[in-house]
Amino acid sequence: MMTQRISMIAGREFTATVSSKGFLVGLLLVPAILGLSFVLGPRVFNSRGPNIVGQVAVSDSTGSVTSELRAALTPEAITARRARALKNSATPGGQPDIQGPSPAIPSISVIDRPPAEPLQTGKDWLLQHAAASQRHLALVVVHPDAVVRQGTNSEYGSYDLYVSSRLDGGTEAVIFDGMQQALRSARLKADGIDPAAVQTSMIVVKPISITVGATGERLTQRGFARLLPVFCGVLVLVGVITGGQMLMVSTVEEKSSRVVEVLLAAVSPLELMWGKLLGQLGVGLLMLAVYLGLGLLALVQYSMMGMIDPMLLVYVVVFYFLAYLVYSALMLAIGAAVSRTADAQSLVGPVMLSMIIPNALVPMIGQAPNSVLSVLISFIPPFNSIAMLARLASGTPPPLWQVFGSIVAGLAGACIAVWFASKVFKIGLLIHGRPPNVSTLLRWARMA
Numbered sequence: 001m002m003t004q005r006i007s008m009i010a011g012r013e014f015t016a017t018v019s020s021k022g023f024l025v026g027l028l029l030v031p032a033i034l035g036l037s038f039v040l041g042p043r044v045f046n047s048r049g050p051n052i053v054g055q056v057a058v059s060d061s062t063g064s065v066t067s068e069l070r071a072a073l074t075p076e077a078i079t080a081r082r083a084r085a086l087k088n089s090a091t092p093g094g095q096p097d098i099q100g101p102s103p104a105i106p107s108i109s110v111i112d113r114p115p116a117e118p119l120q121t122g123k124d125w126l127l128q129h130a131a132a133s134q135r136h137l138a139l140v141v142v143h144p145d146a147v148v149r150q151g152t153n154s155e156y157g158s159y160d161l162y163v164s165s166r167l168d169g170g171t172e173a174v175i176f177d178g179m180q181q182a183l184r185s186a187r188l189k190a191d192g193i194d195p196a197a198v199q200t201s202m203i204v205v206k207p208i209s210i211t212v213g214a215t216g217e218r219l220t221q222r223g224f225a226r227l228l229p230v231f232c233g234v235l236v237l238v239g240v241i242t243g244g245q246m247l248m249v250s251t252v253e254e255k256s257s258r259v260v261e262v263l264l265a266a267v268s269p270l271e272l273m274w275g276k277l278l279g280q281l282g283v284g285l286l287m288l289a290v291y292l293g294l295g296l297l298a299l300v301q302y303s304m305m306g307m308i309d310p311m312l313l314v315y316v317v318v319f320y321f322l323a324y325l326v327y328s329a330l331m332l333a334i335g336a337a338v339s340r341t342a343d344a345q346s347l348v349g350p351v352m353l354s355m356i357i358p359n360a361l362v363p364m365i366g367q368a369p370n371s372v373l374s375v376l377i378s379f380i381p382p383f384n385s386i387a388m389l390a391r392l393a394s395g396t397p398p399p400l401w402q403v404f405g406s407i408v409a410g411l412a413g414a415c416i417a418v419w420f421a422s423k424v425f426k427i428g429l430l431i432h433g434r435p436p437n438v439s440t441l442l443r444w445a446r447m448a
Contacts, residue, residue: 009275054135229366244331251335322410381413
C-alpha cells in the first residue's frame with residue numbers, strides 16, 4: 001500500500017513536470033538545435049568557399065626565390081602541403097584532430113617585379129583594380145641575404161610582405177607557407193643540398209597511439225580525452241541542479257498554497273518525500289537520456305565512437321543517481337523548511353557551492369586522474385560522484401576497486417542526506433513564519 005502511494009505521487013510529480021510548456025521547450029528545443037548542428041556541422045565545414053584567383057608580385061634581388069615560389073604556389077603543391085598537415089594532425093582513427101573548414105585551393109600566378117623598382121611603385125600596383133582573374137593579391141620583397149648569408153652573419157635574411165586590403169586570411173596563409181618552402185628550397189640549393197631528399201628525411205609518420213590499461217587496450221585521443229571529463233561533469237551538474245530546483249520550488253509552492261496539508265491527509269510525510277524524489281528522478285533520467293543521445297550522435301557524425309568506453313555510459317547513470325539523491329534530498333529539505341522561494345537563498349548557497357567546487361576541479365582531475373587530490377576527493381561525498389566520473393572519463397581511468405569504493409561512499413552519503421531530509425521534511429512542512437537557519441535544521445533533524 002505504501003509503495004502504491006509513493007508510485008502515485010512519483011507519477012503525479014513526473015507528469016506535472018514533463019507536461020509543462022517550459023520543460024518541453026527546454027528539453028526539446030536545445031537538443032534539437034544541438035542535434036541539427038551535429039548533423040549539418042560536418043557538411044557545412046567541409047563545404048568549399050569561393051575560388052580565389054589572382055597575382056602575387058615578387059621583387060627578388062637574389063634571383064632564385066621567384067621560381068621556387070612559383071612552384072610552391074601551384075595547386076598541386078598547396079594540396080600536398082595541406083595533405084601533410086592533415087596527416088600530421090590525424091587521430092588514431094585516421095580522422096583530423098580538429099575538423100574545420102576545407103577552403104578552396106587558390107589559383108595564384110607569380111609575376112616578376114624589377115628588384116631596382118621603387119617600393120612605392122609596387123605598392124601602387126597593389127592598389128590598382130584589375131579583372132577578377134588578375135586580382136593583385138600581394139607584393140613580396142625578398143631581402144638580398146635571404147638565400148645566401150652575407151659576411152660573418154650567421155643568420156639568413158627574410159622578406160617583406162605587402163597585401164591587398166581585400167585579401168582574406170586563408171590566402172595570405174597560403175602565400176606565407178609558399179614563401180617558407182621557396183626560401184628553404186633556395187637556401188638548400190645554394191648550399192648544394194637536394195631539397196627533395198631533405199623533405200623526405202623530415203617526414204615522420206605519426207603512429208597510432210594505444211592506451212594500455214588494466215581493463216584492456218583502446219585508442220588514444222588526447223583532445224577528446226581532455227573534453228570528455230568536463231562534458232560528463234557538466235551533464236551531471238545540469239541534471240542535478242534542474243531536478244533539485246524543481247523539487248524545491250514545487251515544495252515551496254505546495255506549502256505556501258496549503259496544498260501540502262491536503263496531501264498529508266492522504267499520505268505520510270515520508271511517502272510524500274519519496275514520491276517527489278522518485279518523480280523528479282524520472283525527469284532527470286529523461287533529460288540525461290536525451291543529452292547522452294545527442295552526445296552519441298555527435299560521436300557518430302565525427303566518426304569518434306571508438307574513442308569512448310561503453311561502460312562510461314553506465315557509470316554516468318550510476319553517479320548521476322548518487323549525486324541526485326544527495327543534492328535533491330537537501331534541496332527538498334530546504335523547500336519544506338521555508339514558506340517563500342526568496343527565503344531559501346541563504347540555505348541554497350552552501351548546497352550550490354558544494355556542487356560547483358567539484359566541477360571547477362574537473363579539468364585538473366581529468367589531467368591528473370591518479371593524483372593524491374583526485375583519489376582523495378573520489379571518496380568524499382558529495383564531491384565523489386563528479387570526481388570519480390571525471391577520472392573514469394579521463395585517458396587513464398582508475399582501478400575497479402576505487403570505482404566500487406566511490407560508489408559505496410556515494411551510497412553512504414546519499415543515505416545520510418535522505419535521512420536528514422526526511423527528518424527536516426517531517427517537521428518543516430507544517431511550520432510557517434520566519435525561515436530557519438542551518439542550526440535550526442540540525443535541531444529539527446535531532447528532534448524528529
